Amino acid sequence: MSERIAITVNGEDREIAPGATVAALLTAIGLDTRKVAVERNEEIVPRSTYATVALAQGDRLEIVHFIGGG
Amino acid sequence: MDGTPAGTADDTWEVAGRRFRSRLIVGTGRYKSLEETAAAIEASGAEIVTVAVRRVNLSDPNAPMLQDFVSPKRYTYLPNTAGCHTANEAVRTLRLAREAGGWNLVKLEVLGPPPYLYPDMEGTLEAAKALIADGFEVMVYCADDPVAAKKLEDMGCVAIMPLGAPIGSGLGLTNPFMIRSIKQNAKVPVLVDAGIGTASDAAKAMELGCDAVLLNSAIAHAKDPVRMAVAMKAAVEAGRNAFLAGRMPWNYQADASSPMTGLIR
Numbered sequence: 001m002s003e004r005i006a007i008t009v010n011g012e013d014r015e016i017a018p019g020a021t022v023a024a025l026l027t028a029i030g031l032d033t034r035k036v037a038v039e040r041n042e043e044i045v046p047r048s049t050y051a052t053v054a055l056a057q058g059d060r061l062e063i064v065h066f067i068g069g070g
Numbered sequence: 071m072d073g074t075p076a077g078t079a080d081d082t083w084e085v086a087g088r089r090f091r092s093r094l095i096v097g098t099g100r101y102k103s104l105e106e107t108a109a110a111i112e113a114s115g116a117e118i119v120t121v122a123v124r125r126v127n128l129s130d131p132n133a134p135m136l137q138d139f140v141s142p143k144r145y146t147y148l149p150n151t152a153g154c155h156t157a158n159e160a161v162r163t164l165r166l167a168r169e170a171g172g173w174n175l176v177k178l179e180v181l182g183p184p185p186y187l188y189p190d191m192e193g194t195l196e197a198a199k200a201l202i203a204d205g206f207e208v209m210v211y212c213a214d215d216p217v218a219a220k221k222l223e224d225m226g227c228v229a230i231m232p233l234g235a236p237i238g239s240g241l242g243l244t245n246p247f248m249i250r251s252i253k254q255n256a257k258v259p260v261l262v263d264a265g266i267g268t269a270s271d272a273a274k275a276m277e278l279g280c281d282a283v284l285l286n287s288a289i290a291h292a293k294d295p296v297r298m299a300v301a302m303k304a305a306v307e308a309g310r311n312a313f314l315a316g317r318m319p320w321n322y323q324a325d326a327s328s329p330m331t332g333l334i335r
Contacts, residue, residue, distance in 0.1 A: 010125040030131035037123075037170035042162060044169050062125065064166050066136050068107055069122025069152050070097030070237070070264075070286030 005057040016055060023050040026063070036065045081310065083281045085259050086175050086207040086228040088146070092117045093276065094306045095148065095261065097286025100238075101295065104139040110289050111140055113299035118146045120177055120284065122153070123167045142171060148209065150177040155190065157197035164201060176201070177231070177263075177284075179211035186236045191218045195225070202226045211263050214248040216255055223258055230256055231284060234275065235265025238287045242271035243278075250278045269298075269305035276309025277317070 004015035009025070016025060022045055026033050038045040039062040045053055055061075082089050096116040101107040111119055119140060127133055149167030151160035157180060164176045178201060180193035189212050201208050202225060209229035210222050219230045232252055235241035242265060243249060253260040259281035266272050266285040275283050283306055292298035 010128055012128060029128055031126060035135055035137060035170070036126055037166040039162065039166055044165050047169065062166070063128075064123050064163075065126050065170065066121040066147065066149065066167075067124045068098035068101060068104075068136055069150055070099045070120055 005055070007055055007057070007059040007061060009061045010063055019054050021051055022053045022055065022061075025055065025061075026050065029063075031063065036063050038063050081314070083259060085209065085281075088175070090117045090146075090282075092303075092306075093282040093310055094272070094302055095120065095282055095284040096289060096299070096302075097284070098122075098136060098140055099152075099286055100290035104134055104136065106295060107136070107290075108139040110295040110299040111145070113296045113303070114289065115303045116145070118148050120148045120150045120286070122150055123163050123170070146175070147171055147173055148175060148177050149173060151179050151197075153181070154179065155181055155183070155193070157193045157200065160193070160197040161200050161204070164206060165204070168206070174205055175207045175209070175228070177209050177211060178227075181237075188236065189213045189233065191215065194218075195221060198222055198227055199225055209261070214245045214252065216248065216251045219252045219260075220255060223256055227258065229259040229261060229281075231261045231263035233264040234262045234271065235267075237264045238291075239265055240267030240288060240291075241265055242267050243274055246274065246278055249275065249280065253279045253281075266302075269301040272302050273305040273309035273312070276306055277312050279313055282306075 005018050007014055022038055041060055082091050092115050094114055094116050095118045096111055096114050097120045098107050151163045154160040160180050168174055178197055180190045180197050181187045182190045191213050198208050198210055208227045210227045211231045212218055214232040234243040261282045261284050262275040262280050263284040266288045272283045289295050289298045
C-alpha cells in the first residue's frame with residue numbers, strides 16, 4: 001500500500017499517505033499546532049478538529065503564523 | 071506633587087470595550103532582528119502591537135517566532151491584512167488570524183497598487199461589512215476622506231484610522247485638516263495610521279485630537295530604533311497633553327509677554 005495522494009501546502013506540491021489528518025501533516029512538517037492556523041480550500045480548519053479532518057486528493061492548504069508587520 | 075497635572079494620569083482610551091493607557095500602537099515589522107523588535111516595543115510603552123499573518127516556512131519549521139519575543143500575553147496583538155489587495159484576501163487572512171490567536175480585534179487594510187498603496191476604499195468597505203457580519207471588531211485603515219470614514223463608522227467599525235501619508239513614507243501629516251475633520255465627525259476612536267516620520271509628526275496628530283497613533287517604520291527604520299521608540303512615547307504624551315491643555319489662539323501680530331508699563335526712560 002504505497003499509494004500517495006497529492007495536495008498543495010503553501011503553494012508547494014506535497015504527497016501524503018491516504019487518510020492522513022491535518023494533525024499528522026503538521027507533525028510531519030514539524031510545526032507547533034499552537035502557533036499556526038490552517039485553511040483548507042479557503043475554509044478555516046478549527047484547531048479542535050486537526051486530529052479528525054482527513055486530507056483529500058487535490059486539497060489546497062495554507063498554514064500561517066504571525067510575523068512582524070505594521 | 072509629582073508634576074503630573076490632575077486628570078492626565080487617568081487619561082485612558084477605549085476601543086471595542088478594551089481600555090488602554092498608551093496611545094501609541096506600534097508595528098512589529100522591518101526590524102533588524104526579533105531582539106531589536108522586542109527592545110523597541112518595550113521602550114515605546116505600547117500596549118497594542120500590530121502583527122502580520124504569513125505562510126510558515128515549511129523548510130524551517132523551527133525558526134524563531136515573533137510570539138517568542140513579543141508575548142501575546144503581555145501585548146494585545148492586532149493582526150493586520152497588510153499586503154491584501156482584495157476584500158476576499160483580507161477576510162481570509164483575518165479568519166486565519168482569529169484561528170491562530172483567538173483574537174477578533176483586527177486591523178483591516180485593503181490596499182491599492184504600488185507605488186502609493188493608498189487605501190482601496192471600495193475593497194475596504196466590502197471587507198469591513200463581511201468581517202463585522204462574521205463577528206470581528208474592525209479597526210480600519212482608510213483614506214483621509216470624511217465621507218468614507220463616516221460610512222465605516224456607521225457600518226460598525228470600532229476605530230477609524232486614516233493615513234497621515236503613504237505607508238512607510240515618513241512624510242508626516244500631509245492633510246491635517248482632513249484628519250481633524252474625521253476626528254470631529256467620529257464617535258469612535260480616530261487614529262493616524264501610516265506616514266509618521268518622526269516625533270513631531272506623532273505629537274501633531276495628537277494635538278489635532280486623535281485618540282492614538284499607529285506607526286512602525288518611523289521607529290524600525292530610525293538609526294537607533296530604541297531611542298526613537300522613547301521619543302515617540304514622549305511625543306504622543308506631549309501631543310495629548312497639549313491637546314487637553316488647549317493651545318493658545320493664533321495671533322498674526324505680536325502680543326508682548328512682559329508688561330509694557332514701568333519701563334525705564
